[in-house]
Amino acid sequence: MITLNLNGKDHPLDVAEDMPLLWAIRDVVGYTGTKFGCGMGQCGACTVHLDGQAVRGCLTPVGQAVGKRVTTIEALHEDPVGKVVQQAWLEHAVAQCGFCQGGQIMAATALLRDNRSPDEGQIKAAMVGNICRCGTYNRIRTAIDSAAGKLREGQA
DSSP, X not given: OXXXXXXXXXXXXXXXXXXXXXXXXXXXXXXXXXXXXXSSSSSOTTEEXXXXXXXXXXXXXXXXXXXXXXXXXXXXXXXXXXXXXHHHHHHTTOOSSOTTHHHHHHHHHHHHHHOSSOOHHHHHHHHTTOOOTTOOHHHHHHHHHHHHHHHHTTOO
């Protein structure tokens, strides 16, 4: 048995330590906001936070998450920075199909938690590997800039 702290709650799981975290989150625990995209860590749809850092759930073994906090998009509204990022996404109408947006928001939140004044290069570096098939990259960057401004103003 492995105990996974997921969204602030401990979940005892009878899974192998090498099982991808994504499958434990989706198939065992039942949180489906974290998406399967490519299975190779290249698209970002499976991005979650492991102790606040953005990681790819499809590449991260469950065993690496033991004793750490795993946060998914389902609980991001409880994070003050995440709440600001989600609001910016809505204000700037980022989502089209929405499939990638959970991963995009998770990556943006991890960036802004560590850096409330990212320049364009830092935003691009943090978001690299988060693919949007609808091509909303300009709106994503605009939303990140907007959220950063609100965070600098003390809105979180």
